Amino acid sequence: MSLDEPIHPSGDGSNPSNSISSPSRNGGLSPSTRNSSSATIPNSSNVLLHVDRVSKWFGNVHAITDITIWAYKGEITAIVGDNGAGKSTLIKCISGVHTPTAGQILIDGKPVHFASPEDARRTGIETVYQNLALCNDLSIWQNLFLNRELVKRFGPLAFLDQRTMRRRSAEMLSRLEVNIPSINARVRRLSGGQRQAVAISRAASWGSHLVIMDEPTAALGVRETARVEELILRLRDDGLAVLLISHNFDQVMRLSNQIWVMRSGHLVGGRRTENTSGKELVAMITGAQQEEQS
Numbered sequence: 001m002s003l004d005e006p007i008h009p010s011g012d013g014s015n016p017s018n019s020i021s022s023p024s025r026n027g028g029l030s031p032s033t034r035n036s037s038s039a040t041i042p043n044s045s046n047v048l049l050h051v052d053r054v055s056k057w058f059g060n061v062h063a064i065t066d067i068t069i070w071a072y073k074g075e076i077t078a079i080v081g082d083n084g085a086g087k088s089t090l091i092k093c094i095s096g097v098h099t100p101t102a103g104q105i106l107i108d109g110k111p112v113h114f115a116s117p118e119d120a121r122r123t124g125i126e127t128v129y130q131n132l133a134l135c136n137d138l139s140i141w142q143n144l145f146l147n148r149e150l151v152k153r154f155g156p157l158a159f160l161d162q163r164t165m166r167r168r169s170a171e172m173l174s175r176l177e178v179n180i181p182s183i184n185a186r187v188r189r190l191s192g193g194q195r196q197a198v199a200i201s202r203a204a205s206w207g208s209h210l211v212i213m214d215e216p217t218a219a220l221g222v223r224e225t226a227r228v229e230e231l232i233l234r235l236r237d238d239g240l241a242v243l244l245i246s247h248n249f250d251q252v253m254r255l256s257n258q259i260w261v262m263r264s265g266h267l268v269g270g271r272r273t274e275n276t277s278g279k280e281l282v283a284m285i286t287g288a289q290q291e292e293q294s
């Protein structure tokens with residue numbers, strides 16, 4: 001199969017594997033963003049997330065323009081691109097931080113309009129933001145159970161079940177084997193890597209459909225990175241869709257099933273991971289390779 005062949009969503013209900021149908025060059029099956037009419041609506045029932053011609057402009061800043069991508073259940077979908085390419089803006093449109101200027105987000109084929117990240121979380125979409133979005137003045141366990149506090153009832157009285165939340169927080173974090181001073185420590189006092197572990201644990205524990213991770217291992221050491229990668233694979237094996245933003249090509253090539261490439265707020269193209277190489281991705285990211293439909 002030619003490396004030039006873009007991702008093409010299969011219509012037979014299965015995820016595309018080696019047998020991606022070859023898109024016609026002029027049939028517009030490539031999810032190019034330069035020509036919005038060319039985006040084909042993915043019709044596989046395994047598509048969990050479909051970003052349909054989404055733009056987000058901040059005044060004169062066109063952070064992303066006309067982006068169409070999709071992600072399958074039980075797969076890891078990577079988004080790559082240089083600094084400022086629009087990756088974080090895109091995932092913030094998906095997770096309810098931003099309202100798209102144009103376009104729509106579909107989950108399981110249905111349009112969704114999240115008013116806030118909390119809204120998205122209620123539908124099983126969890127996000128690890130690049131800036132982590134933790135509450136510095138709360139403890140680790142309070143962050144892990146933020147807006148999901150467990151309550152104990154005695155007749156008409158309700159109490160926070162702190163003991164259970166602390167115990168479960170310790171369990172959530174133990175999976176990552178990150179050294180954490182105490183579950184009661186304020187997040188403000190944690191190192192960058194420890195904070196990252198808290199944010200990842202929270203997302204992995206509560207996400208039930210889609211987990212989005214924006215540079216999840218950027219601040220982590222070798223051992224911690226390996227644990228996080230195991231966790232990502234476990235989420236995939238549990239049937240969730242995982243959206244992974246990473247500058248680490250090695251990680252993207254090892255973990256992902258498909259890759260979307262962004263440049264300067266536009267989508268350059270998409271590839272099934274087995275059909276591409278680090279070299280090709282670099283060429284797409286830097287613009288050394290001609291866009292698919294320019």
Ligand SMILES: Nc1ncnc2c1ncn2[C@@H]1O[C@H](COP(=O)(O)OP(=O)(O)OP(=O)(O)O)[C@@H](O)[C@H]1O
Nearest residue numbers: 058061062063081082083084085086087088089090
């Ligand atoms: N809230 C905002 N207001 C104005 N401009 C913004 C805002 N958020 C992002 N941008 C701009 O949008 C563009 C894309 O930014 P974004 O953070 O999405 O890039 P990125 O691909 O995540 O980059 P990086 O790899 O460095 O994290 C940048 O030019 C950025 O300055």
Ligand SMILES: [Mg+2]
Nearest residue numbers: 087088089130
């Ligand atoms: Mg970013």
